[in-house]
Amino acid sequence: MASRRERLVSVASGIGVFVALVLLWELLSRIVTATGSYDEPLVPGWGYLWSNSLLRMADYWDGSLGIPSTVEGDPPTYAAAILALGKASLITFQRVLIGLVAGVVVGVGLGVLVSMSSLARRLLAPSVHILRMTPFLAMIPLFNLWFGAATIGIILFVAYGVGVIMFIGAINAVGNVPRVYFDRAATAGAGLATRYRLIVMPAIVPELRASLLLSIGLAWSLVVAGELLGAQEGLGVIVIYALQFAYTGRVMIIAFLFILYAGISFALVEAVSRWFIRWHHQTT
Amino acid sequence: MLMVETQSAVSIDRLSVVFERDDGTRVQALRDVSLDIGEGEFVCVLGRSGHGKTTLLNVVAGLIPSYSGDVRVLGKPVKAPGVDRGVIFQKDAVFPWMRVEDNVAFGLRVSGMPKPERLRVAREHLDLVGLRNVPRAWPRELSGGMRARVAVAGVFASDPPILLADEPFGALDYVTRRQLQDVLLSLWERTGKTIMFVTHDVDEALRLATRVIVVSNGSVVEDQAVDLPMPRSDDALATPRGLELRHLLLHHIGLE
Ligand SMILES: Nc1ncnc2c1ncn2[C@@H]1O[C@H](COP(=O)(O)OP(=O)(O)OP(=O)(O)O)[C@@H](O)[C@H]1O
Ligand SMILES: [Mg+2]
Numbered sequence: 076m077a078s079r080r081e082r083l084v085s086v087a088s089g090i091g092v093f094v095a096l097v098l099l100w101e102l103l104s105r106i107v108t109a110t111g112s113y114d115e116p117l118v119p120g121w122g123y124l125w126s127n128s129l130l131r132m133a134d135y136w137d138g139s140l141g142i143p144s145t146v147e148g149d150p151p152t153y154a155a156a157i158l159a160l161g162k163a164s165l166i167t168f169q170r171v172l173i174g175l176v177a178g179v180v181v182g183v184g185l186g187v188l189v190s191m192s193s194l195a196r197r198l199l200a201p202s203v204h205i206l207r208m209t210p211f212l213a214m215i216p217l218f219n220l221w222f223g224a225a226t227i228g229i230i231l232f233v234a235y236g237v238g239v240i241m242f243i244g245a246i247n248a249v250g251n252v253p254r255v256y257f258d259r260a261a262t263a264g265a266g267l268a269t270r271y272r273l274i275v276m277p278a279i280v281p282e283l284r285a286s287l288l289l290s291i292g293l294a295w296s297l298v299v300a301g302e303l304l305g306a307q308e309g310l311g312v313i314v315i316y317a318l319q320f321a322y323t324g325r326v327m328i329i330a331f332l333f334i335l336y337a338g339i340s341f342a343l344v345e346a347v348s349r350w351f352i353r354w355h356h357q358t359t
Numbered sequence: 360m361l362m363v364e365t366q367s368a369v370s371i372d373r374l375s376v377v378f379e380r381d382d383g384t385r386v387q388a389l390r391d392v393s394l395d396i397g398e399g400e401f402v403c404v405l406g407r408s409g410h411g412k413t414t415l416l417n418v419v420a421g422l423i424p425s426y427s428g429d430v431r432v433l434g435k436p437v438k439a440p441g442v443d444r445g446v447i448f449q450k451d452a453v454f455p456w457m458r459v460e461d462n463v464a465f466g467l468r469v470s471g472m473p474k475p476e477r478l479r480v481a482r483e484h485l486d487l488v489g490l491r492n493v494p495r496a497w498p499r500e501l502s503g504g505m506r507a508r509v510a511v512a513g514v515f516a517s518d519p520p521i522l523l524a525d526e527p528f529g530a531l532d533y534v535t536r537r538q539l540q541d542v543l544l545s546l547w548e549r550t551g552k553t554i555m556f557v558t559h560d561v562d563e564a565l566r567l568a569t570r571v572i573v574v575s576n577g578s579v580v581e582d583q584a585v586d587l588p589m590p591r592s593d594d595a596l597a598t599p600r601g602l603e604l605r606h607l608l609l610h611h612i613g614l615e
Contacts, residue, residue, distance in 0.1 A: 258422050259452040263466040263517065264442040273465075277456040354456045354497045 097121070111321040119324040128324030132156035135163065135313050159313075164332060167298055167309040170226060171340075174233025175294045182238035183283060186245025187275065191267070196246070207243055211236040211293070212300055219304050229301035229309075236297045237290040244286030248279035281355045284348050291344055295337040366434065368521055368553035369396040369419055374428035376414050376577075388414040390577040392428075396555065396570075398520075401547055403568035404557045407612055411577040412557040413449055416523050419555065420446045432521065442470065445519035447527040449557070453498045453506045453513075460485065460494035462509050466517030477516075484512040487542055489535070504531045511539065515546060522554045528563070540566055544590065561608045565601065566591050573611040581611040 104120030111117050119128060133151035136159040138144030145151050189195045215232065222228025252275060260270045302311020310329050317325035376389040388411045396402050406412050417423045418430055421440035430437045432444060440446075445466070453462050460481045461468075467477035485494055488508040498506055507530045514522065528536045544567060547554055558564055564571045565585060573581035587601055595601060 253450075255448055255450045255452045256454060258420075258440070259446070259448060259454075260465075260469075261422070262420055262440040262442075262444060262446040263469050264440075265469045269469060273468075274454070277454075280456070354458075354499065356455075356499055 111323065113320045113322070115320070115322050115324065117323055119327065124324050124328065128322065128328050129153070130156055131322075131325065132159045132313070132328070135159040135316070160310075160328075160332065163308065163310045163313055164336070166226075167302065167311065168336065170230050170301075170309065171233060171294045171298050171336075174230045174298065175237050175290065177230070178234040178237025178290065178294070179241050179287060181234065182241025183245045185238075186242045187249060187271070187279075190246050190249035190275075191271065203243060203246065206239050211239075211297060215300055215304060218301070224305040224307060226306070229298060229306060232301045233294050233297045236293050240290050240293060241283070241286055244283055244289075245279065248282035248286075249275055251282065252278045281352045284352060287348065288341060288345060291341050292337055295333055295340075299333060366398060367395050367431075368398045368400070368433060369394070369555065370429075370431045371395070371419070372429040374415075374418060374426055374430055376411075376418060376423060376426045378414075388577055389418070389426075392574075392577070392579050394572065394579060394582075396553060398553050399551045401554045401567060401569045402556065403564035403571045404555060404574060405559065405561065405564050405571055405608060405612060406574035407559060411574050412559075413525055414577075415574060416446075416525050416555060416557055420444055420523050422446075442466075442517070443519055444521045444523055445514040445517050447510050447514050447522075447524040449525040449529070451503070451506055451510075453509050455498045457498075458494070459490065459496050459498065459501070459509055462498065463513045463516050465513060470517070480516050481512070484516040485509075487515065488512045488539060504535060507531060508535075508539070511543075518550070520552060522552050522556075524554065525557045526559070527556075528558075536563075541590075543567065548589070559612075561605060561612070562596070564608065565596055565605060571608060573608065575612070581608070583607065 100118075101120050104116065104118045104123075107118040109117050116123060130151050130153060133153075133155035134145050136142065136144050136155040138147065140158065142152065142155045142158055143149035144155065189199055214235065218228050218232045218235070222231065256274050256278060257270060260274050265273065298309075299311055299314075302309045303315060305315070306312050310332060314326055314329050317329070371392055371394040374389055374392040374394075375387065378386045378388055380386065392415065404412050404415060414423065418426050419432065419437065421437050421444070424438060432441070454465070457465065460478055463481035463484055464472075464477040467480060468474075472480075482491075482494055485491055488511055490505060490508055490512065493501065493505070498509065501509070507527065511524075511527055514524075528539055531539065540563065543554075546552070556564075556567060565587070568585050571581070571583045571585055572579055573583075583604065585604060587595055587598075587604070591601075596605070
C-alpha cells in the first residue's frame with residue numbers, strides 16, 4: 076500500500092505531466108500552422124478546438140428536444156453540440172457495456188466449465204492457443220459480413236474480444252489454484268459442485284480481476300473499430316463524418332472522449348472490484 | 360476357538376507408491392508397507408525428510424488413488440477422501456479468502472450445519488488453540504504459526520473419527536507446541552479418536568503416541584509400542600524406559 080505522501084506525489088506529478096502536455100500541444104499548434112483540405116488546421120490549438128471543433132459537433136444533432144439542428148440552417152449552439160456528443164456517447168457506452176458483460180459472463184462461464192474436465196481441457200487446448208494468437212481486428216471483416224453495420228454486430232465483436240481474454244484468463248486462473256485447497260475441500264467432504272462454488276470461484280477472483288481490467292481498455296478499442304466500419308450512430312460515426320472533411324479537431328475531440336471514458340470505466344471497475352479481493356495480499 | 364477382533368481403523372497391506380516426476384524419472388515413495396492401526400490408537404509416524412511420511416498419510420486420506428496394495432479404512436477400501444478422515448496438511452491449506460472463523464467452520468458448512476451453530480462451534484475451537492481474539496481476521500493477517508493453529512481448530516471442529524495430521528505443529532514455537540500437544544491429547548482421551556500423526560521430532564512422538572512407526576526410504580523399519588503412562592511429563596520421559604525408547608527411535612531414524 077502506498078503511503079499518503081507517495082500518493083500525493085504521484086497525483087501531483089500526474090497533474091504536472093498533464094499541464095505540460097497541454098502547453099506543449101498549444102506551442103506545437105502555433106509552430107505548425109499548416110492546414111489540410113477544407114482549411115482545417117492539422118494541429119488545432121485549444122482555442123480552435125473549443126470555439127470551432129466542439130461547437131460544430133452541433134452538426135451531428137438531429138434537432139430533437141427543441142434544440143435546433145444546423146441542418147435546418149440554424150446556427151450551431153453548444154447545447155446542441157453537447158447533446159450530440161452525449162447521445163453518441165450513450166449509444167457507444169451501451170455497446171461497450173453489453174459487450175463487456177456478455178463477454179465476461181460467457182468467457183468466464185466457459186473457462187470454468189472447461190477447466191472442470193481434464194478431457195475438455197486437453198481437447199480445447201489447441202483451439203485456445205489459436206484464439207489467443209488471432210488478432211482481434213483480423214476478425215472484423217467477418218463480423219461485418221455476418222451482421223453488416225448493425226449494432227448487434229458491434230456488440231458481438233466487443234463480446235468476442237472480451238470473451239477470449241476472460242476465457243483464457245479463467246482457464247489459467249483455475250489452473251493456478253493450489254492443489255492443497257482442493258485436497259482440503261475434498262477431505263472435508265465437498266463434492267465437485269461445492270468445490271467449485273466455495274473454492275474455485277473465490278480463489279480465481281484476483282486473476283479474473285486482472286483480466287477484466289485488461290478487457291476494459293480492449294472493449295473500448297474494439298467498439299471504436301466496430302463503429303468505424305460503418306455504424307449508423309455512435310461516437311465512431313462522428314469520426315467517420317469528420318474524417319471525410321479532414322476535420323482534425325473533431326476527430327481529436329472524439330479521441331479525447333474515448334480516452335476519458337476508458338480511463339473512467341477502468342478506474343471505476345478497479346475501485347469497485349477491490350472489495351472482492353480485500354482478502355488478497357496485493358490489494359492494488 | 361472364537362477370535363474376538365477389535366475392528367481396525369486403518370489396515371494397510373503391501374502398499375507401494377511410485378511417483379513419476381515430470382522429467383520421467385521414477386521415485387518409489389513407499390515400498391511394501393503393511394500396517395494395522397486399531398481404533399483409538401495414537402500412532403506417530405516418524406522419519407526423516409523425504410522418506411515417505413506424507414505419502415503414507417495421503418494414501419490413507421484418499422488423495423493418492425494410484426497406489427498398489429490394499430488400504431482399508433474402517434473396513435472399506437480407500438478410493439477417495441471421506442469425512443471419516445480429517446486431515447491437517449503439511450502445506451498451508453487455510454483458505455485465504457475466508458475469514459478465520461469461516462475457515463474453521465468450513466467442514467461443518469460442507470456437512471450442512473446452519474451458520475449460527477457452526478460459527479459457535481468454530482469459536483469454541485478457536486478458543487481451544489488460543490485464537491480467541493481473531494475470528495474475523497483474514498488469514499493473511501496471521502503469522503504462520505497462527506495459521507497452523509487455524510488448521511488444527513478446523514479439523515477438531517469437524518470431529519472426524521480418524522485424524523490424519525501431517526506435522527501439524529511444525530511451525531510452532533516450543534511453548535505453543537507443548538500447549539497444543541496437551542490439547543490434542545485431552546481431545547484424544549475424551550473422544551477416543553484414532554490418530555495418525557506425522558512428525559520428525561522423536562520427543563514429540565514419545566510424548567504423544569501409544570505407538571511409533573518409523574519410516575525409512577519408504578519402508579516401515581520399526582513399529583514400537585510406547586508403554587509409558589499418560590500424561591507424560593518431562594520426568595516420565597526421563598525414566599530408564601523413556602530414555603531407552605528414545606535411543607531406540609533415534610537409532611532407527613539414523614542417529615546414534
Ligand atoms: N507428487 C510427487 N511427484 C513426484 N515425487 C513425489 C511426489 N510427492 C512426493 N514425492 C517423492 O516421494 C518421496 C517421499 O515424499 P514425502 O512427501 O512422502 O516425504 P516426507 O517424509 O513427508 O518428507 P518431509 O518430512 O520433508 O515432509 C520423496 O522422494 C519425494 O520426492
Ligand atoms: Mg511430509
